[in-house]
């Protein structure tokens with residue numbers, strides 16, 4: 001099992017090279033008037049939640065190729081997340097999906113999480129699939145359905161998810177509005193949206209004290225003609241109509257090709273309605289690839305808007321940062337270690353943007369220097385900064401290398417197959 005000794009031994013073997021890399025970077029940053037420690041202090045505030053559905057191998061419409069040692073239930077998933085957090089020190093919360101990871105006893109799961117040093121971020125409802133014991137079908141929609149009984153069922157499900165979340169200590173619910181139509185004429189475009197809003201009002205009215213509700217938009221899929229909450233504009237209409245505690249969730253993959261996602265983020269910040277993120281990356285559609293793997297510059301530009309918003313609003317700006325990925329080829333735990341690292345790198349680069357210089361160049365319409373100010377930050381190799389933050393927090397200088405050295409996957413593969421699995425110690 002993964003223990004502190006392996007982290008320490010691996011760190012020791014990497015320490016010398018790390019020191020030299022960090023010193024070189026610190027010297028470079030000093031020339032720009034930037035000190036390492038304040039950057040690390042701000043980088044430490046960036047934490048991201050691990051989704052409960054990302055610990056097992058995902059699949060495509062065509063097939064699934066499961067790996068050895070996948071977690072068999074939510075408890076084993078929590079154990080894997082504890083290992084990920086132990087290595088990254090930046091992912092202490094879990095975003096739970098219901099019913100996929102519905103706990104039999106929320107109190108017991110909460111205790112298990114606490115023992116592992118974990119907590120819960122937004123809970124996710126699901127009205128885009130029919131479940132075994134469910135009386136009415138979502139084939140033609142859920143919260144938007146023409147039949148009030150189906151809408152009632154979907155509302156009741158969301159209320160149930162909030163109740164489970166409340167017992168777990170969660171403080172928000174993400175609702176992906178997957179309803180839509182695949183053919184012109186299938187659904188009355190305005191009425192479908194109005195019914196969705198009316199249903200969400202019922203959910204919002206029962207939002208527990210101190211909770212937030214996130215609406216998640218998507219342009220197409222599973223519906224191919226008109227998604228009810230197709231874009232950030234529709235999501236914003238819902239959040240504004242619902243009230244102060246409703247806001248929009250931006251899934252990076254839920255935009256049509258070439259959409260300027262950082263601009264969407266900026267607009268939602270202006271409206272005071274940026275609730276949270278689902279980080280991932282995409283080449284063609286909702287590909288759910290590793291965040292930063294396809295469009296690292298876009299990820300940096302999104303982070304740049306977030307860091308800029310913190311500058312203006314301080315602690316009042318507090319979106320929920322979550323990952324939403326499907327790991328079909330990579331070991332899911334390794335992919336998540338890589339993702340957290342990628343996100344921290346992008347955020348660290350955004351922290352290095354010389355904002356005074358950028359303001360100056362923007363005010364003076366110096367296009368080239370404004371762009372170069374961003375590029376200077378983006379092209380800085382911040383890997384030693386992120387590694388140093390992990391090291392200081394007791395994590396791994398190189399999380400994937402440490403994970404591989406630990407033999408964790410092989411060990412749980414044996415135990416989980418044999419059925420005598422003993423949860424690992426928290427890092």
Ligand SMILES: [Mn+2]
Nearest residue numbers: 216251278324
């Ligand atoms: Mn999502």
